[in-house]
Each structure stands twice: as structure tokens, then as C-alpha cells.
Amino acid sequence: MSATLESFLRSWPYDPWLDFALLVTWGVYLRGWLALRRRDPARWQFGRLTAFTCGLVAVFLALASPIEPFAALLLQVHMAQHLLLMMVAPPLIWLGAPLFPLLRGSPATIRHAWLLPLLRQHGLRKFSAALTHPFAALPLFVGVTLFWHTPRMYELALRDSAWHVAEHACFLAAGLVFWYPVVRPYPSRPRWSPWLLLPYLILADVQNTVLAAWLTFSGTVLYPHYTQVPRLAGLSALNDQAAAGVLMWVPGSVAFLAPLFWIGVRLLTGSPAKQQDTIRQRSATLRIASLHAAAYRQKPGADFDLLRVPLLGSFLSWRHGRKVLQILLTLAAGLIVYDGLCGPQLGAMNLAGVLPWVHWRGFLVLGLLAAGNFFCLACPFTLPRSLAGRWFRADRAWPRCLRGKWTALTLLILFLWAYEIFALWDSPWWTAWITLGYFLAAFVIDSLFRGAAFCKYVCPIGQFNFVSAMVSPLEVKVRDPQVCASCTTIECIRGSDSVPGCGLELFQPRKQGNLDCTFCLDCAHACPHENVGILAVTPTAQLWSDRARSGVGRFSQRPDLAALVLILTFGAFINAAGMVGPVLAWQDRISALLGQSSRYLAVSLFTLLGLVVVPILIVSFATELSRRWGRLSTCRLELASRFAWAFVPLGFSMWLAHYGFHLLTGWETIVPVSQRLIGDLGWTALGPPEWSCACCRPLTDWLLRLELLSLDVGLLASLYAAWRIAGDDANESADPRAACKVAAPWVVALLLLFAIGVWIVFQPMEMRGTLSGETF
Amino acid sequence: MRLVRIMFAFGLMSLSLATQARGDGGTVRAMERIDDCRITVFTSPTPLLTGPIDVSVLLQDAATGEVIANAHIEVTARAAELPDFAIKSIATSELAANKLLQAAQLDLPQTGWWNAEVNVQRIGQQTIRVQLEFEAAPPPPRWTILWPWFCWPAIPIALFCLGQCYSRRTRPSVIPHQI
Numbered sequence: 001m002s003a004t005l006e007s008f009l010r011s012w013p014y015d016p017w018l019d020f021a022l023l024v025t026w027g028v029y030l031r032g033w034l035a036l037r038r039r040d041p042a043r044w045q046f047g048r049l050t051a052f053t054c055g056l057v058a059v060f061l062a063l064a065s066p067i068e069p070f071a072a073l074l075l076q077v078h079m080a081q082h083l084l085l086m087m088v089a090p091p092l093i094w095l096g097a098p099l100f101p102l103l104r105g106s107p108a109t110i111r112h113a114w115l116l117p118l119l120r121q122h123g124l125r126k127f128s129a130a131l132t133h134p135f136a137a138l139p140l141f142v143g144v145t146l147f148w149h150t151p152r153m154y155e156l157a158l159r160d161s162a163w164h165v166a167e168h169a170c171f172l173a174a175g176l177v178f179w180y181p182v183v184r185p186y187p188s189r190p191r192w193s194p195w196l197l198l199p200y201l202i203l204a205d206v207q208n209t210v211l212a213a214w215l216t217f218s219g220t221v222l223y224p225h226y227t228q229v230p231r232l233a234g235l236s237a238l239n240d241q242a243a244a245g246v247l248m249w250v251p252g253s254v255a256f257l258a259p260l261f262w263i264g265v266r267l268l269t270g271s272p273a274k275q276q277d278t279i280r281q282r283s284a285t286l287r288i289a290s291l292h293a294a295a296y297r298q299k300p301g302a303d304f305d306l307l308r309v310p311l312l313g314s315f316l317s318w319r320h321g322r323k324v325l326q327i328l329l330t331l332a333a334g335l336i337v338y339d340g341l342c343g344p345q346l347g348a349m350n351l352a353g354v355l356p357w358v359h360w361r362g363f364l365v366l367g368l369l370a371a372g373n374f375f376c377l378a379c380p381f382t383l384p385r386s387l388a389g390r391w392f393r394a395d396r397a398w399p400r401c402l403r404g405k406w407t408a409l410t411l412l413i414l415f416l417w418a419y420e421i422f423a424l425w426d427s428p429w430w431t432a433w434i435t436l437g438y439f440l441a442a443f444v445i446d447s448l449f450r451g452a453a454f455c456k457y458v459c460p461i462g463q464f465n466f467v468s469a470m471v472s473p474l475e476v477k478v479r480d481p482q483v484c485a486s487c488t489t490i491e492c493i494r495g496s497d498s499v500p501g502c503g504l505e506l507f508q509p510r511k512q513g514n515l516d517c518t519f520c521l522d523c524a525h526a527c528p529h530e531n532v533g534i535l536a537v538t539p540t541a542q543l544w545s546d547r548a549r550s551g552v553g554r555f556s557q558r559p560d561l562a563a564l565v566l567i568l569t570f571g572a573f574i575n576a577a578g579m580v581g582p583v584l585a586w587q588d589r590i591s592a593l594l595g596q597s598s599r600y601l602a603v604s605l606f607t608l609l610g611l612v613v614v615p616i617l618i619v620s621f622a623t624e625l626s627r628r629w630g631r632l633s634t635c636r637l638e639l640a641s642r643f644a645w646a647f648v649p650l651g652f653s654m655w656l657a658h659y660g661f662h663l664l665t666g667w668e669t670i671v672p673v674s675q676r677l678i679g680d681l682g683w684t685a686l687g688p689p690e691w692s693c694a695c696c697r698p699l700t701d702w703l704l705r706l707e708l709l710s711l712d713v714g715l716l717a718s719l720y721a722a723w724r725i726a727g728d729d730a731n732e733s734a735d736p737r738a739a740c741k742v743a744a745p746w747v748v749a750l751l752l753l754f755a756i757g758v759w760i761v762f763q764p765m766e767m768r769g770t771l772s773g774e775t776f
Numbered sequence: 777m778r779l780v781r782i783m784f785a786f787g788l789m790s791l792s793l794a795t796q797a798r799g800d801g802g803t804v805r806a807m808e809r810i811d812d813c814r815i816t817v818f819t820s821p822t823p824l825l826t827g828p829i830d831v832s833v834l835l836q837d838a839a840t841g842e843v844i845a846n847a848h849i850e851v852t853a854r855a856a857e858l859p860d861f862a863i864k865s866i867a868t869s870e871l872a873a874n875k876l877l878q879a880a881q882l883d884l885p886q887t888g889w890w891n892a893e894v895n896v897q898r899i900g901q902q903t904i905r906v907q908l909e910f911e912a913a914p915p916p917p918r919w920t921i922l923w924p925w926f927c928w929p930a931i932p933i934a935l936f937c938l939g940q941c942y943s944r945r946t947r948p949s950v951i952p953h954q955i
Binding site for chain 2: 002003114117124159160228229230231232234701704711716720758762
């Protein structure tokens, strides 16, 4: 094999975003296809799946195979790439009849909230019918082909990668439009004669032939780019151009003439196309109806249940599973305390400066995003509770005046303020004492008061987890409500002889969402019917509900919860803003203006403004406007208490972007710190510390993209939650446009926060918890 | 849903493997025939900016056009203003997306004109030297490149609004009172 050919075969460019898009599309299609095939295997045959898969593979080959890097060197390879995008991928994709599988395979919330209303639109249907009519599709296809093959545009695409992407997108889109009337994928219902396809394909072939002949027989090189690049295998630019023309001519014509022949034969032999069309129409209508029906039908036990996953489910269901996890985390906490008090007082060199502030926070938000509140499940601070239960009689009730989240809220504000003022991330000593304080507080409170008073009313970390878990995809909930309806013993809340009931006073049949749930699984262990599981739920779906919840009540009646949500949301932005260059410079300027030598006053001012003043102003303003524009009679506090929940996804996305950033840029710091700690303890098995690992990685574009993606998704979920809450409130009013007016001020507030979040992630960051201390 | 999540996870996994190295050619900066070789030097991105850049080299047999692989290629760049300050890097095919090429990554710390030298060593052959100069412009603000990443939510929001406008015409209430 020649070296050139070998190099060609090894040249696979890496395009992660394309791979991601193709994999997700294929996954959604496959999921929908499997669901549809279960109901109608005759219609949803393997052929459709194969065709769709091949269509995506053709796109992959065009854009992420050796064809892509060689397209800039050889015109014939570039032509092959365009043929794949225009002639191969589109008909294969349509042969897969992707509309229903993609609809059925997409998440139910997205399907019902966005996709189906969109597809029902008369205007959109009319537009797509007009676009895919042969009279429109052919000029579009020909126009796009000729436009991009003019030397000026072709050169532009070769020079500029953004234009190259635009060219490919145009080719794929034009190909999809052109092949739609030819393939007529199920459930399309063309209203024009199929005879129209004969001149349609002939004219397309004529255009293709003219363009191909122009390329083949031209005496000059039409695209000067190819005269400036090195020639491969002794092929001149002119010969390469002629070969490209032949490639366009022969396989291109086959692509047009083969379906022409097939359709012609079918029409001439009088195949029962018309009859099939009628059946298709009826079937399509029925199918849409059944899709709707199936989406609302939910069989008990059909949801994903983590407790039924082999090994992991067994471990979690095991009564001592939680204790094992708690012991492990207690050991980690012990090491943090030891190293924080006895180790070097430099955050990046100490376990207390790295493990909690870089790793634990990152894994915490990732765990909440991917699963649920599993940190509370493994919380080391509540391990002493079981000891306290043995030694003391914790029979007092938590004081009525402290029932609510105000205590935790105050502690949370104090913590966020202290974090900035005392640079907790860089103070192993403070970190160790906070950890010890946590153990002590949990032990004392749970020794005196019954239930899980510390978790419910005091713990700031717990409140963060409770609120953030509202966006988690898993929830501890009842498997079959019918079983609970006939249950008289209610062990899930009362407890049994060996297992306590829910210490947070959440009665499973009436529990909604993850709020106040520590995932301790006491309810699951206590239930004699094994009717409690960790089930899959739609993330964020509980945010807009104002039903009475067990142990929580109605959101509209809980201003303390609303305040907690707002502090956590604005806290996310304040915490992230506190590490960017412009904000630090602003704090320095304020300090200088106030004649202060330290930042204490400026930081306190900044924290007070960001955590208290600004949220109060924004929420008051939005509440007032909501009431006025929507002509609502709802009490201001109730309205604000409900809409505050719309901020949860955006706030969580900011925490995710911030903590994810630290985890991804500083995860290696654990290596030298562990080596140092082990060395200090007298073991040399891990060798000397590799302090080069303690320097953070630079902020690459892909990390910035992930941060932006997190904010984008958070914004969309928040806007949707605001819309749903507004829709619920607007039903009080007779004006159908009231929902828009009610939601508008909150939408503006969310967009403002989103813009601040985007600004923050683009700023140079102070790299905390790393040795470099530089800004990137 | 599990299937979509698995696909999503695979997708994310592929994203996590993304690197900055591209080495996919770019603009032809020099093309010379020296002895029995034809050497072409590419740079990317276009235009060249401060920060990481790729310098890719294609070495061919001048007579046959066949690629000459496994040559030792070293790229050295010197700022025109500071000739004593040099950045060196070895070009390898591993760094190149197009394996015909051998690519080197250089991190240009400052704007202005740069002189680069490409040294090609082959066993039993004389060293080939190609010199080129280029100007590195200051990089544009990141947001000018990444704006689609924070502007795309406008599309689903617009589609959603359109959908709601349409459904409002056909339904008595904005959203059924189901919550």
C-alpha cells in the first residue's frame, strides 16, 4: 500500500459535537422505533432502522471520515463529500420515516410541550407542504447546487471554515427537501400527482449533467484553490477537476435515474399506490391519536427504578448500605480534619483545601444533575445521630418558632459571606473547624430533638441539596399508589420495630418532589409492601406545582422556602462572580474609595447587595408588574413565593458551571496532595508529590462551551417553569393572554440573570485550589 | 429513555476527549522544491492569531508525488522584534488530522511578525530548511466566536412562543388547569 493511501485511511478527524449530535439523534430514533415496533411490527421493520442508520453513517462519512481532511486537497474527494450529503444521506434518512420515531423517542415533556404544538401548527404544515412540493423543491435544490458551485462561493467555502459549514448545511437541507417528495416518507400525504416525479427527476438529472459536463470538459481550473495546494499522486489540478466532474456525472445520474425508473415502473404497472395512500392517511391519523394516548398512559412499575438495578439496587436496599457509605465519608472527613489542622496551611497542598472545595462540590452537583440527592444519603454528619439516639433520649420537639427554613437561610448567608471574607477555599484550618463544627452541631441537635431536625431546619448543605434535587431525574417515591391506598399501618412515616419512619415528616403517598428528602431510604426499608423505590421522574416538573405536599405544604404558603431558593440562586451568581477578575478589581476600587486597606468591607457590601438587596428588588418589581399586567388578585407574597421556584434551574446551572469548572480544571490536584499526606504519615508507596499536577488546566473552548450549555439549559427550564406557573395563575383571569403578561417580568429577570451568568463565564477566572494562582 | 441517556453519555464522553490539536492543514505558507523533495508548509487558523497555532508540513517525493513519511521535522518560530526568543516544536503525524501531514503546535505569546524555520532531517539525506514569515493578529474576544453557544436558546424560545400562539387560537385556555 502506498504511503499516500495509508495516510488517507488513517486520517479520521475528530469532531465531538458532530459525533454527539449523530449519537443522540440515533438514540432518540432507536427508542422511538422500538416503541412503535412493539405496536406495529409490520410497519416498523428493520429496513427503516437500517436506512436511517445508514443515512446518519453517510453524514458521518461525509464530515468525519478521511474525506473531510482530503476535500481541501482534491476536488474529486470534495465532490464525493457533497454527493454523500446531497444524494446519499437524505434519501436514506427519509426511508427511515423518521418523523414518528423521533417524536416518540424524544422525552415526553419536550414532545408535549414543544414538538407536538409546533407540528400541529397550520402555518408550519402549510409551509412544509409548499416547500416539499416538486415545484418548490426542484428550484431550491438546483439553486443551492449552482450557487455553491460558482467559483466565488466555492473558494469562499474553502477559505473559511464557517462558510464551509454553511455550505454543507445548505447541501444537506436542500437534499432533504429534494428527496422528500421522491421518497414520500410515512406519514406524508402528497396532494399532487405522482406522475410529476418523472419530469422532476429528469430535470434534476439535466441540471446535474450540465454542471458535471462543465467541470469535466473545462480547459481551465475553475477553482484556483486547487492550483495552490500540493498535488497528490501526480494528479494535476485539471485532471482532478475532470475526475470530480465524472464523479458528479455518473453516480449523480444513477442517483436520479434509479428512482425515476422505479417510480416509472410502479406507475405504469398500476401498483395500488392510491389505495395505499388512503390507508396511510387513515393510519397516520390513528397513529397520532395513539401517540397522544400512549403518552398520557402510565403503567405502575413501568418507570426506571434504581432500587431494581442489579448490584447497585441491592446495595442501596440493604439496610446497612447507607451506613457503609457514611463510614467511608466519615473517614474522608476525618482525614480532612487531620490534614486541615496538622498539614501545610496552603489550600492547594492540603487535603482540606482540595477535597471539599474542588472535588466534593463538583461531584455533588454532577450527582444531583445525573441522579439525585445521594450526598445526603451518604452524609457523614448524620452518622453520630444513631449514636446520639443510643445515649440520649431525643424526645423534644423542634421549637415551633424555628420551624421553617429561616435558621438554615441565615446560616447559608453567613456561610456565603464567610467563604468570600475568609477565603475558606484556601484555608485548610478553617475548613477543618467547619467540618468539626458540623459534626458537633448535628450531634447536639439530634441528641436533643426528635426526627431529623438538623437536616430539616439547620443544615445549609442539606438545603442546597434539597432545592437542587428538584432538577434531578430520580425521586424516592411510591411505586404503585393503589398499594398505599389500601395500607393502614403506614410504616413509611411511623416506622416499624426495627426501622425508623421518615425523620423529615414526609408521608410517601402525599410526597411530591425531592424537597426535604435526604434519600435515607428509611421509608423504603420500613414499607412492608416494598412499595417505595427510587424512580425516574421528569426533572423540574415539580417546580410549577402548588399542590399541598407532605411535610412541606404549598409553595405559595412558604415564603421561607422562596427566600431559600432566591438566596441559593443569587448565591450561585455571587459565588461565581467573586472569582472573576473584573469583580475583584471592582472590590479593590471600592476598598480604595472607602479608604480600607483590606477587602472586607467591599466584599461584605458586595455579598449584601447580591444576596439580599438585589433579589428583593428584582422579585418585588417582578411581582408588582405581574399583578398589574395580569390583573391578578393573588397576594404579593404568595405570587413571589410561587415564582421564586422558576429560578431553581438557572441557579443550579450556574452552580454546575462554576463547580464543574473547578472540578474539570483542578481534578489532578488530588494526586500530589494524597502523595504528600501519605508521605507525611510515613508511607512512601506513592512516591514524592508531583506538584506539577497541582497546577490547574487552562480554560479550553470545550469547557467554556459546556459551561454555556449548562446555562442555556438552565435558562430554558427556568423560562418553562415560569410559563407554567404563570399559566396556572392566569387561569384565574378570563383574559387568555394573561399568562404572557404574568410571566413577562419574570422572563426579563431570568434573562438578566442568564446574561450575567454568560458574562461571568467569559471573564478571566481566579484559579482557586491550585498552586499556580494565576488567572486564565 | 435509558437508551437516549446512554447515547447522551456516549456523546458527552466523546466531547470530553476533545482536544485543541487540529493539524488539518490550513493556509499554504510555502511550497518549495528542494533536491528531490517537494515541501509544503501550512498554517492554521486563518488568519493567524496569538495563542496556539498549527504548523503542518507535507513532504513529498518531487518526482512521483508520493508522501515521505517519518522525517524528523522541527519548527522554530522567532518574534521579529525579539530574535533571541525562540519557540520550538517537533512536527508529528499524531498531531495532524490529515495523516499526510506532520503537524506541530506552537503557542505564540505576542502579536506582530514572526519568522519561522522548518528543518527537515531524513536519514542519509541533507537537512532541508524552509523559511517563512507571518503576522499574528490579536485574538478576538472569545464571545465573538462562541456567541452561538449562548444565543441558541432564542430558537427554541421562538418556536415555543409560535406553538403557544397557535394553540391559544384553538384552545380556550393557555394551559389546562392541571396543576
